[in-house]
Amino acid sequence: MRLSAAALFVAAILLPAAAFAAGDPAVIPRPHGWIGTTEEWARALGIAFAILDVLILAAAYRSHRRTGESPASKQLLFVAIAVLPVGVVFFSYFHALEASKTVESCNACHVMAPFVNDLRNPKSDTLAAVHFKNRYIQENHCYTCHSDYGMFGTVHAKWEGLGHIYRKTTGRYTMPIRINTPFSNLRCLNCHATSQKFLDPAKHPKEDLPAMFSGKTSCIDCHGPAHPAPETRASR
Amino acid sequence: MSAERRTSSRLVRASIATALLGIATCFPLLIEETPYTFVLFMFVAQPLLVAAFLLFTVKVFRDLRSGHLL
Numbered sequence: 001m002r003l004s005a006a007a008l009f010v011a012a013i014l015l016p017a018a019a020f021a022a023g024d025p026a027v028i029p030r031p032h033g034w035i036g037t038t039e040e041w042a043r044a045l046g047i048a049f050a051i052l053d054v055l056i057l058a059a060a061y062r063s064h065r066r067t068g069e070s071p072a073s074k075q076l077l078f079v080a081i082a083v084l085p086v087g088v089v090f091f092s093y094f095h096a097l098e099a100s101k102t103v104e105s106c107n108a109c110h111v112m113a114p115f116v117n118d119l120r121n122p123k124s125d126t127l128a129a130v131h132f133k134n135r136y137i138q139e140n141h142c143y144t145c146h147s148d149y150g151m152f153g154t155v156h157a158k159w160e161g162l163g164h165i166y167r168k169t170t171g172r173y174t175m176p177i178r179i180n181t182p183f184s185n186l187r188c189l190n191c192h193a194t195s196q197k198f199l200d201p202a203k204h205p206k207e208d209l210p211a212m213f214s215g216k217t218s219c220i221d222c223h224g225p226a227h228p229a230p231e232t233r234a235s236r
Numbered sequence: 237m238s239a240e241r242r243t244s245s246r247l248v249r250a251s252i253a254t255a256l257l258g259i260a261t262c263f264p265l266l267i268e269e270t271p272y273t274f275v276l277f278m279f280v281a282q283p284l285l286v287a288a289f290l291l292f293t294v295k296v297f298r299d300l301r302s303g304h305l306l
Contacts, residue, residue: 046266050259057259061252069244077248081255081292085285092262092277099269108270162278165271 039098046091053084100161101143109168111177115142118228127226136191145226149190176230183226185212188219240302244295251291258284 036044060076067073099105107116119128119141128145131137137144147157167173189212192198204212211217220226261281264273 043266046262050262050266053259054256057252057256061249064245064248064252069248077251077292081251081288085255085258085289088259088262089282089285092265092281096265096269096274096277100274105269105271108272161271165275168271169275 039095042091042094042098046088046095049084049087049091053080053088056080056084097158100158101140103141106142109164111168111173111175114232115177115227124228126228127220127223145187148184148187178230182215182218183220185215185217185219189213240298244298247291247295247298251288251295254284254291255288258282258288 035041056076057080060073060080063070063073063076103116103119106112115128118124118126119132121129122133128141131145132141143157147153193213198204208217212219258281261276261284265277265281267273
């Protein structure tokens with residue numbers, strides 16, 4: 001009896017999760033045995049846990065109404081209120097933090113559309129578009145250049161992201177959108193500093209390197225613009 | 237039904253309703269991540285789930301006290 005209940009529980013979670021994780025048929029052929037990414041599975045498990053929690057809450061409510069408090073209704077309540085929500089929150093965070101790195105997430109605010117349209121324009125020669133069309137960055141193109149590296153870089157980026165959402169929601173921003181702090185060279189150098197192209201003295205003389213590493217000379221000054229000029233961006 | 241039982245029953249119903257609302261506000265984020273669904277999850281869903289847990293904890297403590305187990 002207990003075994004069948006456990007099997008039912010596992011099936012209730014895994015079957016919808018597998019269905020959600022499978023998602024849309026991929027345009028690019030996937031490797032043999034492809035079952036989705038970790039992020040897709042986290043999202044799918046989150047949805048499965050949430051559905052299961054709603055069902056258990058409904059069962060607990062029904063049981064409570066019919067028979068009053070019973071050990072069974074208390075157990076159901078404990079699972080639905082203290083256990084499953086932890087899973088839902090965990091998978092929601094996992095999904096949200098991963099999904100918030102994508103270009104689509106940045107593009108969800110219409111003020112970002114000129115930047116993203118330029119990024120995806122194969123005819124554009126801005127730094128962002130060059131990185132995008134040549135796949136210098138594999139994915140999460142906005143996030144990769146606009147977050148510092150390491151654990152606290154990620155935390156800082158998320159914190160700033162919340163600030164962006166607040167300003168967007170309350171309308172506390174001015175057009176055209178501009179970066180609020182100077183772009184750090186370290187974000188470029190993290191990828192480029194050890195490349196032969198960068199180390200070629202004909203392109204970057206050795207005596208100029210300290211100024212680049214300290215940020216006195218900005219990469220953007222010579223290699224920009226990173227994005228379309230402010231006057232070409234749409235107004236609010 | 238005694239007043240104590242009525243209060244206990246209300247606490248159970250309130251915690252179920254709050255948990256349901258909390259879970260329901262997690263769904264938009266799980267279906268599609270946008271800045272708005274993320275804010276909804278951060279500032280509405282999570283406090284609701286915590287509130288549901290606290291209501292349930294209060295109910296459990298009351299039960300334990302009434303049974304002289306605390």
